Amino acid sequence: MTTEHAETRAFEADVARLLHLMVHSVYSTPDVFLRELVSNAADACEKLRQSALVEPALLADDPTLKITITVDPDAQRLVIEDNGIGMSREELIENLGTMARSGTEKFRQALEEKDAGKALIGQFGVGFYSAFMVANEVIVDSHAADHESAWRWRSDGSGEFQIEPAEDAPARGTRVTLLLREDHKDYAEEATIERLIRHHSAHVPVPILIRKAGESDDRELVDGTALWAKPKSEITEEEYTEFYRFTAGAFDTPALTLHTRAEGRQEYTTLLFVPEMAPFDLFDPERKGRVKLYVRRIFITDDAPILPGYLRFVRGLVDSEDLPLNLSREMLQTNPMLAQIRTATTKRLLTELKKLADNKPETYQKVWDSFGPVLKEGLYEDAERRDELFALTRFATTKHREGGRTLADYVAAMKENQTAIFYAVGENPERVAASPHLEGFAARDVEVLLLSDPVDAFWVRTALGFEGKPFKSVTQGSADLDAIAKAKHDDHHVPEEAKASDVATLAALVKQTLGERVSDVRASARLATSAACLVAPEGGYDRQMEKIVSRHGQGGFGAKPILELNPSHPLIRTLSSRASEGGASDRIADAAWLLLGSAEILDGETPSDPAAFNQRLISVMGTMFAVPGPSDHADHMSVGDSAGGDADG
Numbered sequence: 001m002t003t004e005h006a007e008t009r010a011f012e013a014d015v016a017r018l019l020h021l022m023v024h025s026v027y028s029t030p031d032v033f034l035r036e037l038v039s040n041a042a043d044a045c046e047k048l049r050q051s052a053l054v055e056p057a058l059l060a061d062d063p064t065l066k067i068t069i070t071v072d073p074d075a076q077r078l079v080i081e082d083n084g085i086g087m088s089r090e091e092l093i094e095n096l097g098t099m100a101r102s103g104t105e106k107f108r109q110a111l112e113e114k115d116a117g118k119a120l121i122g123q124f125g126v127g128f129y130s131a132f133m134v135a136n137e138v139i140v141d142s143h144a145a146d147h148e149s150a151w152r153w154r155s156d157g158s159g160e161f162q163i164e165p166a167e168d169a170p171a172r173g174t175r176v177t178l179l180l181r182e183d184h185k186d187y188a189e190e191a192t193i194e195r196l197i198r199h200h201s202a203h204v205p206v207p208i209l210i211r212k213a214g215e216s217d218d219r220e221l222v223d224g225t226a227l228w229a230k231p232k233s234e235i236t237e238e239e240y241t242e243f244y245r246f247t248a249g250a251f252d253t254p255a256l257t258l259h260t261r262a263e264g265r266q267e268y269t270t271l272l273f274v275p276e277m278a279p280f281d282l283f284d285p286e287r288k289g290r291v292k293l294y295v296r297r298i299f300i301t302d303d304a305p306i307l308p309g310y311l312r313f314v315r316g317l318v319d320s321e322d323l324p325l326n327l328s329r330e331m332l333q334t335n336p337m338l339a340q341i342r343t344a345t346t347k348r349l350l351t352e353l354k355k356l357a358d359n360k361p362e363t364y365q366k367v368w369d370s371f372g373p374v375l376k377e378g379l380y381e382d383a384e385r386r387d388e389l390f391a392l393t394r395f396a397t398t399k400h401r402e403g404g405r406t407l408a409d410y411v412a413a414m415k416e417n418q419t420a421i422f423y424a425v426g427e428n429p430e431r432v433a434a435s436p437h438l439e440g441f442a443a444r445d446v447e448v449l450l451l452s453d454p455v456d457a458f459w460v461r462t463a464l465g466f467e468g469k470p471f472k473s474v475t476q477g478s479a480d481l482d483a484i485a486k487a488k489h490d491d492h493h494v495p496e497e498a499k500a501s502d503v504a505t506l507a508a509l510v511k512q513t514l515g516e517r518v519s520d521v522r523a524s525a526r527l528a529t530s531a532a533c534l535v536a537p538e539g540g541y542d543r544q545m546e547k548i549v550s551r552h553g554q555g556g557f558g559a560k561p562i563l564e565l566n567p568s569h570p571l572i573r574t575l576s577s578r579a580s581e582g583g584a585s586d587r588i589a590d591a592a593w594l595l596l597g598s599a600e601i602l603d604g605e606t607p608s609d610p611a612a613f614n615q616r617l618i619s620v621m622g623t624m625f626a627v628p629g630p631s632d633h634a635d636h637m638s639v640g641d642s643a644g645g646d647a648d649g
């Protein structure tokens with residue numbers, strides 16, 4: 001319902017906080033507000049152009065879409081007007097008074113970290129509010145294309161806004177008037193605005209005119225020719241970068257720019273950018289792409305399915321000469337021409353990324369650092385392109401903790417008799433690298449991939465292998481290590497091992513004690529310094545992986561682990577010979593439970609019965625300080641006495 005009277009409303013709490021931050025902290029140079037307002041005006045023109053495809057009457061007697069900027073230095077005023085789609089009263093309230101978007105809270109946090117906020121501002125859809133960085137008051141007069149009445153929204157940005165019927169609104173579209181703050185009155189100067197527009201907005205696909213208040217002459221600053229329609233040879237790198245920043249609302253420099261024209265079965269232009277910096281919503285469950293679709297220079301949508309989800313970080317647009325203009329949502333999903341564009345564009349992008357990786361490894365590393373976990377989604381989603389994706393994937397390994405290792409490097413450096421690509425998976429790089437399961441691999445100088453992105457648990461399960469070598473977890477089944485010779489170091493000495501038959505006796509006793517808690521107990525080749533570890537049974541899933549997968553809602557598999565004992569560890573040697581001698585069965589039982597608990601702890605878990613584990617540990621420590629003679633006893637008492645004294649006093 002439309003009310004006819006003026007009304008004052010409070011901003012949503014988040015908006016108020018955001019405005020406060022905007023004004024007080026974000027930018028060292030607030031120039032960017034102009035880019036945001038021009039981008040909104042251009043969007044409004046493009047939306048109208050699109051709506052007019054089905055409802056030509058909307059364009060009525062004013063078919064030439066444009067943005068007009070009026071500067072008024074005497075009044076310290078800057079006006080940005082468009083004859084686009086406009087906003088109704090409800091839309092003014094909804095769009096400029098609330099934060100109807102997810103990620104607001106995250107954005108505020110990012111803002112508080114200043115630099116991150118600066119880079120993210122456009123992507124959070126808070127573009128309009130940036131006007132308050134330079135203005136004391138902002139007035140928005142708007143006349144929606146299909147509405148009778150026009151409305152005025154105004155605010156000084158301090159917590160409230162007013163909404164009232166507009167007396168002097170554009171015949172169609174929106175006029176944003178900024179009453180500039182004293183320290184920003186420079187933005188009412190023609191020269192300033194001209195410089196900024198030419199710099200930031202030179203290739204907006206809508207013409208931009210400038211005019212001085214009181215004069216009737218317009219001057220064209222931007223002719224509205226789409227940048228992507230120009231030949232490549234006429235576009236400078238700087239123009240590409242500015243265009244990227246404008247369309248993506250970004251501040252970084254693209255790592256890769258891809259401008260191509262396809263001719264043949266169908267004609268289309270792509271202008272795509274791979275950013276360097278990750279946006280805030282990269283892991284949004286909707287996994288929306290951000291490549292815009294145009295048909296013959298007319299904007300159609302900004303979320304057409306042009307690229308697969310694992311390339312959702314790519315920005316830019318595709319402009320088709322052949323698609324129909326009246327594409328509905330459903331048609332977007334099923335149109336075979338679009339499907340062909342998608343296939344060709346995906347392929348081309350992966351090829352270009354590979355070239356970037358080969359020719360500019362440092363730049364590629366930045367892309368990988370920002371988007372690697374997303375690209376890896378393709379390893380299980382897009383089996384057809386798995387090889388191309390493997391060629392782009394970079395790993396941290398036990399020998400290259402800093403990352404940047406390719407599978408091809410890994411395979412080339414495999415040891416004699418090594419038949420698998422070994423990996424360790426876990427939740428953070430430090431913990432993975434500290435895993436006891438790696439000890440036997442280190443002793444044999446075998447490199448292990450360290451996988452610590454959640455997505456790793458998903459692709460590595462389904463990947464069949466690389467260059468004929470299967471992937472194998474270091475915690476899975478028998479380690480296949482016996483065939484690989486131990487490395488010879490200068491200080492190398494072959495550690496003494498318990499007799500195999502003694503270890504077997506110990507293992508049997510331990511299994512008897514632990515019963516159903518483990519599926520087996522056996523001697524290990526994978527340990528060097530730790531006494532024991534847990535591994536998954538042959539054919540069972542990696543234990544860490546199982547944890548990650550079940551946390552992502554794909555139930556665990558519940559296979560019971562195997563406890564492996566290290567025959568060269570002094571404790572296991574002692575226990576083995578005790579076991580084979582018979583006797584000490586109580587102590588061996590204690591040791592069995594403590595070994596299991598400590599192996600669980602090494603896996604980042606809590607012993608399954610913490611109280612019992614703790615009691616046993618304390619009691620074993622007690623025996624370490626058992627009191628054989630009177631003098632020891634006296635010492636012990638004196639410690640106890642002083643502690644007791646403190647507690648009493």
Ligand code: ADP
Pocket residue numbers: 036040041044082084085086087095096122124125126127128129173174
């Ligand atoms: P974004 O542009 O990312 O959506 P903004 O804060 O810049 O976020 O703008 C919020 C919304 O206000 C826009 O999505 C749009 O619906 C509306 N809006 C802003 N400026 C205009 C305009 N000049 N014409 C029509 N609608 C506009």
Ligand code: MG
Pocket residue numbers: 036039040125127128
């Ligand atoms: Mg905007």
